[in-house]
Amino acid sequence: MKDKLSTESYKGVRDFYPEDMFIQDYIFGIMSSTAERFGYQKYDASILEPAELYRAKTGEEIVNEQTYTFTDRGDREVTLRPEMTPTVARMIARKQREIPLPIRWYSIPNLFRYEQPQKGRLREHYQLNVDIFGVPSIEADIEIIQTAHTIMTNFGAEQQDFSVYVNSRKIINTLYDVFDFEEEKRHKISKLIDKKEKIPKVDFEDMITDICGDTSKDFLKTISSTKNIIAKIGENNEQLREIIHIIETLSKLGITNVTFSPLLMRGFDYYTGVVFEVFDNSKENNRSLFGGGRYDDLLSIFGREKIPAFGFGMGDVTIRDFLSTHNLLPTYKPQTDVMICIADDTPFESISKITSDLRASGINVAIDFSRKKIADQIKRAEKKSIPYIICIGKNEIDSNNFTLKELATRKTTLGDVFDLAKVISDKKELTQKLSN
Amino acid sequence: MKDKLSTESYKGVRDFYPEDMFIQDYIFGIMSSTAERFGYQKYDASILEPAELYRAKTGEEIVNEQTYTFTDRGDREVTLRPEMTPTVARMIARKQREIPLPIRWYSIPNLFRYEQPQKGRLREHYQLNVDIFGVPSIEADIEIIQTAHTIMTNFGAEQQDFSVYVNSRKIINTLYDVFDFEEEKRHKISKLIDKKEKIPKVDFEDMITDICGDTSKDFLKTISSTKNIIAKIGENNEQLREIIHIIETLSKLGITNVTFSPLLMRGFDYYTGVVFEVFDNSKENNRSLFGGGRYDDLLSIFGREKIPAFGFGMGDVTIRDFLSTHNLLPTYKPQTDVMICIADDTPFESISKITSDLRASGINVAIDFSRKKIADQIKRAEKKSIPYIICIGKNEIDSNNFTLKELATRKTTLGDVFDLAKVISDKKELTQKLSN
Numbered sequence: 064m065k066d067k068l069s070t071e072s073y074k075g076v077r078d079f080y081p082e083d084m085f086i087q088d089y090i091f092g093i094m095s096s097t098a099e100r101f102g103y104q105k106y107d108a109s110i111l112e113p114a115e116l117y118r119a120k121t122g123e124e125i126v127n128e129q130t131y132t133f134t135d136r137g138d139r140e141v142t143l144r145p146e147m148t149p150t151v152a153r154m155i156a157r158k159q160r161e162i163p164l165p166i167r168w169y170s171i172p173n174l175f176r177y178e179q180p181q182k183g184r185l186r187e188h189y190q191l192n193v194d195i196f197g198v199p200s201i202e203a204d205i206e207i208i209q210t211a212h213t214i215m216t217n218f219g220a221e222q223q224d225f226s227v228y229v230n231s232r233k234i235i236n237t238l239y240d241v242f243d244f245e246e247e248k249r250h251k252i253s254k255l256i257d258k259k260e261k262i263p264k265v266d267f268e269d270m271i272t273d274i275c276g277d278t279s280k281d282f283l284k285t286i287s288s289t290k291n292i293i294a295k296i297g298e299n300n301e302q303l304r305e306i307i308h309i310i311e312t313l314s315k316l317g318i319t320n321v322t323f324s325p326l327l328m329r330g331f332d333y334y335t336g337v338v339f340e341v342f343d344n345s346k347e348n349n350r351s352l353f354g355g356g357r358y359d360d361l362l363s364i365f366g367r368e369k370i371p372a373f374g375f376g377m378g379d380v381t382i383r384d385f386l387s388t389h390n391l392l393p394t395y396k397p398q399t400d401v402m403i404c405i406a407d408d409t410p411f412e413s414i415s416k417i418t419s420d421l422r423a424s425g426i427n428v429a430i431d432f433s434r435k436k437i438a439d440q441i442k443r444a445e446k447k448s449i450p451y452i453i454c455i456g457k458n459e460i461d462s463n464n465f466t467l468k469e470l471a472t473r474k475t476t477l478g479d480v481f482d483l484a485k486v487i488s489d490k491k492e493l494t495q496k497l498s499n
Numbered sequence: 500m501k502d503k504l505s506t507e508s509y510k511g512v513r514d515f516y517p518e519d520m521f522i523q524d525y526i527f528g529i530m531s532s533t534a535e536r537f538g539y540q541k542y543d544a545s546i547l548e549p550a551e552l553y554r555a556k557t558g559e560e561i562v563n564e565q566t567y568t569f570t571d572r573g574d575r576e577v578t579l580r581p582e583m584t585p586t587v588a589r590m591i592a593r594k595q596r597e598i599p600l601p602i603r604w605y606s607i608p609n610l611f612r613y614e615q616p617q618k619g620r621l622r623e624h625y626q627l628n629v630d631i632f633g634v635p636s637i638e639a640d641i642e643i644i645q646t647a648h649t650i651m652t653n654f655g656a657e658q659q660d661f662s663v664y665v666n667s668r669k670i671i672n673t674l675y676d677v678f679d680f681e682e683e684k685r686h687k688i689s690k691l692i693d694k695k696e697k698i699p700k701v702d703f704e705d706m707i708t709d710i711c712g713d714t715s716k717d718f719l720k721t722i723s724s725t726k727n728i729i730a731k732i733g734e735n736n737e738q739l740r741e742i743i744h745i746i747e748t749l750s751k752l753g754i755t756n757v758t759f760s761p762l763l764m765r766g767f768d769y770y771t772g773v774v775f776e777v778f779d780n781s782k783e784n785n786r787s788l789f790g791g792g793r794y795d796d797l798l799s800i801f802g803r804e805k806i807p808a809f810g811f812g813m814g815d816v817t818i819r820d821f822l823s824t825h826n827l828l829p830t831y832k833p834q835t836d837v838m839i840c841i842a843d844d845t846p847f848e849s850i851s852k853i854t855s856d857l858r859a860s861g862i863n864v865a866i867d868f869s870r871k872k873i874a875d876q877i878k879r880a881e882k883k884s885i886p887y888i889i890c891i892g893k894n895e896i897d898s899n900n901f902t903l904k905e906l907a908t909r910k911t912t913l914g915d916v917f918d919l920a921k922v923i924s925d926k927k928e929l930t931q932k933l934s935n
Contacts, residue, residue: 078545081542102835106515108515116504133567139509154506164879167835366504432639
């Protein structure tokens with residue numbers, strides 16, 4: 064006959080069992096409710112996109128080596144989206160004239176990259192994308208950074224747990240202007256600076272020397288400190304004034320962990336202005352968590368008029384690692400409130416009225432149909448972390464009096480269905496209030 | 500330079516603009532809350548699965564011609580899941596010994612089929628999957644049909660709007676036993692009966708004659724009516740008694756639109772017992788909506804012990820068509836409660852306190868940063884269907900007194916931030932109550 068099949072998932076992707084799903088829903092819930100609090104509307108699209116969408120403006124590494132791209136049965140080249148920004152730009156470009164500006168949108172798409180799975184990097188992950196379109200002023204930059212920051216604090220993080228670094232692509236470009244670097248050199252240096260932390264200092268300096276020749280010594284000295292960079296571009300540089308204004312305004316809004324970081328690049332080529340990055344300050348997980356920036360040119364790839372845009376993407380895998388490192392993950396609670404345990408050979412019909420009444424009162428009810436011993440049924444409910452049980456036999460049905468047992472405390476309540484529903488509802492409401 | 504890119508999505512998939520997303524969230528919300536009411540826990544998995552998962556027990560047509568299957572860069576064959584049941588079976592098989600039975604799980608995965616897009620059939624759709632594992636008795640069958648039925652009524656459908664048809668694979672098999680058909684014939688006839696409504700009567704009869712030879716006349720006469728089938732298998736047939744018991748029990752639960760339909764097949768090969776289908780009774784959309792059934796053998800493909808299972812899959816595209824046909828779709832409301840319109844050249848810092856206070860009171864607030872004329876800003880808010888606006892200028896900030904305007908009624912309220920937040924909250928609560 065057949066060989067037996069493996070029960071493993073595909074490499075680098077995740078199965079979400081109810082316990083994992085609970086965490087995922089919690090993370091998505093905080094992301095969504097915070098984005099909505101700042102006036103963002105939810106959108107979505109398919110994971111399948113025409114491959115040419117990613118040939119235009121994305122960082123090259125991703126298109127060439129890391130996408131899932133294949134040819135469909137109709138000979139079309141299709142890519143599993145590696146990021147959401149080209150999709151959102153496509154959607155905005157399509158209805159540019161119908162949707163009044165400003166457009167505030169968010170989504171939590173799953174994204175795909177073919178790479179060796181490792182901690183914090185999987186082949187499929189989810190990423191909150193928050194974008195504002197149609198606001199050229201830095202008020203958009205401030206609002207987006209504030210939104211990202213509020214998501215972190217809504218997760219329970221303190222400001223000392225993480226740092227926000229800001230920079231502007233224009234500051235880097237001014238610096239390149241000062242050194243009179245041509246386009247190709249700029250591109251190479253930017254890529255190198257983006258990877259600076261991942262390569263040994265000596266190698267980095269060698270590679271810069273290869274690219275810059277004579278000026279390398281001066282350039283390396285300049286980029287060795289923020290002070291030197293500011294000295295080079297001048298304190299009155301317009302973009303520098305902008306960055307300082309952003310940091311000061313955020314500070315007035317109570318956001319005090321923001322620092323100017325003139326070498327911050329952020330991978331993608333389409334950024335045109337301010338970029339930012341959120342960094343985990345913990346020793347165990349000292350790494351970049353997520354970031355974003357301004358991309359005012361992206362819609363031009365569709366031949367449409369440009370719309371100023373600013374956005375960020377926050378991945379679920381890195382955020383989960385952050386929450387776990389800082390002990391901020393919630394404890395699993397199933398969606399089910401109560402398990403009905405059926406005693407003796409009570410038929411299904413006899414318990415259907417009480418379950419219907421409980422459900423009509425807003426209670427989530429599961430039934431154990433096994434007819435095992437009550438003690439065994441209770442054990443099964445406990446193993447599922449279901450908070451309450453009601454055991455029903457002939458006596459209960461005849462008297463219309465039931466016993467609700469809270470499994471954690473073994474506390475019991477006697478009453479009719481509506482009395483018991485109220486006990487469960489009140490407890491749920493109380494728990495919800497305490498967790499807010 | 501570059502050619503301009505198309506703004507079209509990939510063929511046969513959908514972009515969800517906020518208005519579409521609102522409907523999608525409504526549909527998913529009713530599906531989830533109803534499944535949870537019956538004690539089901541949410542799970543999920545990746546759309547990427549090893550291709551061999553679909554070679555085992557799925558209907559052949561789907562594996563060979565209709566899947567998105569490709570080879571990844573590591574030479575693994577990968578399929579974009581065309582259905583969720585093999586995935587859930589894989590996940591259960593993997594932790595069979597850890598999770599106590601009964602297992603009640605639901606998910607709303609997106610599924611992929613390569614086919615010509617047409618009304619009600621796209622290349623990507625979402626499908627609620629509700630499954631119960633570990634209950635061999637027909638109590639599971641009844642509970643699942645009740646859950647499916649409750650979702651329909653929670654959408655606002657009346658019982659006369661749709662029909663539920665039930666059958667058992669075992670009844671068909673008994674009929675085949677009576678006719679002494681061998682395995683291969685059974686398979687061919689079942690496929691043919693499954694397509695009966697889609698082919699002309701004459702063709703159907705010719706094809707049956709081809710397969711059955713001498714007995715075809717008797718067989719065709721038998722399957723021409725439920726009465727004839729019952730006569731053939733005998734009124735005391737055990738499976739027939741079971742079906743009648745299911746229909747009677749559902750009727751006691753208030754579910755009265757269920758009919759025995761002995762030729763109901765439901766596509767997939769893995770069904771082993773009772774199957775059911777929900778059908779739209781409307782003239783405009785007179786078609787099968789969704790269905791499910793018992794599949795007690797599926798876990799054996801993983802070399803594990805069998806677990807009795809019953810489940811159904813409800814697609815979002817067909818349900819949306821049903822809701823639209825029966826006028827049951829809700830009207831779009833954005834998640835944003837209020838748009839702040841900034842008068843004159845009031846700086847961002849000045850309005851940040853009122854927006855923070857509104858947000859802290861649970862109000863979803865967007866800001867128009869355009870500095871356009873107030874009348875234009877109001878028009879833009881109206882076009883976005885945002886229910887309220889607050890215009891803020893120097894006077895408002897100095898007096899700490901703001902005017903809230905409800906755009907639909909032009910009704911205004913004067914007060915401080917917390918007064919206004921209360922007006923918005925109360926209205927939201929009222930609307931929510933009315934819609935329950």
